[in-house]
Amino acid sequence: MDHDSDSKVQKQLDAAMPWVGLYIAAASALCILAMSADAFNSFRRKKLWFPCKYTSLNGASLTLLAVAMKLPMDINTVMINSETDTSAKFTSLLFMFTALNIVMPSLGSMNDKDLFTSCVGLALLVVTITANVSIHTIEVQRFLSQAMIPSVVMLVSLAMLVCLALSVSAMKRSLKLKYEEKHREALEKEEEGFELGDQRREMMKYWVMAESSCPQFVIARSSVCAASSLMTFFFVILYTFVHVIHGIVKYVPGKTPYGVYTKRIIEIQFYGTGIAVILAMLRWFVTISFRCSSTNTWMIEGYWIQTLSNCRNSSAGIKIGPNRWGKCLLDAKWCVLTFCIGVQCFIVLSSKTLIFFSRFMVAPIVLCFSHINMFARRHHDTSPGGDDMDLNYLSSYVLLLDGEVELPTSLV
Structure with a gap:
């Protein structure tokens, strides 16, 4: 049953x-x-x-x-x-x-x-x-x-x-400082005055600064x-x-x-x-x-390990008593976070190495598209040199993290 x-x-x-x-x-x-x-x-x-x-x-x-x-x-x-x-x-x-x-x-x-x-x-x-x-x-x-x-x-x-x-937190702090510096620089140039025809270009530089410092874009690149x-x-x-x-x-x-x-x-x-x-x-x-010209393949920038380093060097939240257990706890924390920093460095170095070798596969394609783009702009621009001057001017307002190569303004 x-x-x-x-x-x-x-x-x-x-x-x-x-x-x-x-x-x-x-x-x-x-x-x-x-x-x-x-x-x-x-x-x-x-x-x-x-x-x-x-x-x-x-x-x-x-x-x-x-x-x-x-x-x-x-x-x-x-x-x-x-x-x-x-x-x-x-x-x-x-x-x-x-x-x-x-x-x-x-x-x-x-x-x-x-x-x-x-x-x-x-x-x-x-x-x-x-x-x-x-x-x-x-x-x-x-x-x-x-x-x-x-x-x-x-x-x-x-x-x-x-x-x-x-x-992420360290990247945001770094970009915030760079944004404030560029913003100060832009305000100083505006005080010197500019022609009415340059108004669009002056507005575009703020857009470039905002887009290049977008946290999602920073992570994606x-x-x-x-x-x-x-x-x-x-x-x-x-x-x-x-x-x-x-x-x-x-x-x-x-x-x-x-x-x-x-x-x-x-x-x-x-x-x-x-x-x-x-x-x-x-x-x-x-x-x-845009990483094809990067030369800092085997360099670990500070923002990758800053959060873990701050946690390792800080004793906040851990009370060290009169006995040895408090010191043992701090030592264990230091060892664990040191290991995590090592893993973090290994992941970053491995990623950069992978990118370094993979860029050889796309370098000819990137070069080809670059020449096509230059050819198209040469034959369609009504004012030769004008757009190039604007792009060069705006590219100086692209915000980059330490170790990043110059971003194409068109990508932003």
């Missing part, structure tokens, strides 16, 4: 699983809709570094990602059709991996409190996904390398995101974000190509716990991954196009 009752309850639970699949597909579709909206706005405004408006890292986006990641986090559901369910899990891992890169510029728009809470929430989600995938894969003894590799790469991408988050975009592009393309050849990422008709919605989840998240990869490639190309 008890066996029949348990069987009936199990059937009722299984009958509800397709509704869960619909829920996952809907959450994935909302994520893709947000990506598409940001991409549309970026193309319309000619900002190919793709600022984040609808894909910002916040409570809503974390909730949607958590729902969309139900498949890789599910270790209780029996894999009836193992090939289809495994394909869905792999696609979800790729989708999450690309989402980490997409939301990176949004870190610049957050205050310290929001940064901390959002990064902790995202880290818990990524670690939970990785742990569940590892447990499930090890237990079933199937597709071990195929599941572990994207999980490890996802953790690396999370580490790069945290690296950026730890540098950083070496760590560019390296993450490059890693996202090449890993997803290579991983998908290899596994399509081996027949792992595919849909096999048959019974699955989530019913027909398993196929819908695979399709929606695969399309979302494709959109994210295209955005990552364009963001990387835009960043690398």
Whole structure:
């Protein structure tokens, strides 16, 4: 009797699983809709570094990602059709991996409190996904390398995101000081007077200062974000190509716990991954196009480690008692933060090295576009030299962080 009752309850639970699949597909579709909206706005405004408006890292986006990641986090559901369910899990891992890169510029728009809470929430989600995938894969003894590799790469991408988050405050402070200095300089020049015809140019310099110091743009053009975009592009393309050849990422008709919605989840998240990869490639190309002349590849700027260094050298919040435990606590804090600073430096150096070698791939393309642009301007300008003079004048008001090369005014 008890066996029949348990069987009936199990059937009722299984009958509800397709509704869960619909829920996952809907959450994935909302994520893709947000990506598409940001991409549309970026193309319309000619900002190919793709600022984040609808894909910002916040409570809503974390909730949607958590729902969309139900498949890789599910270790209780029996894999009836193992090939289809495994394909869905792999696609979800790729989708999450690309989402980490997409939301990176949004870190610049957050205050310290929001940064901390959002990064902790995202880290818990990524670690939970990785742990569940590892447990499930090890237990079933199937597709071990195929599941572990994207999980490890996802953790690396999370580490790069945290690296950026730890540098946001220092970057903002540095740019604020540079903005105030340039603003003072601009006011002094205005007091000297200028012709009425130069009014538009004088107004444009404030716009250039504001746009070049935009926190999201600063994050998007950083070496760590560019390296993450490059890693996202090449890993997803290579991983998908290899596994399509081996027949792992595919849909096999048959019974699955989530019913027909398993196929819908695979399709929606695969399309979302494709959109994210295209955005990552364009963001990387835009960043690398003005880093081709960079010569400070192996230099660690102060803003990368300033926050961690301040925490390490500060004893605020820790009361040292008369016994040795207080000193031991300070020593432990110093050792942990020193290790974190070392990891931070390693991530920055690795990112710069990756960018250094990748720029050789696009240098001929950048040179070609530069010559085409110069040729077009030479044949379409009605007042030769006028626009060049304006661009040179405005470029002096582009705000740069320490170690950054000159940005093209057209990019701003």
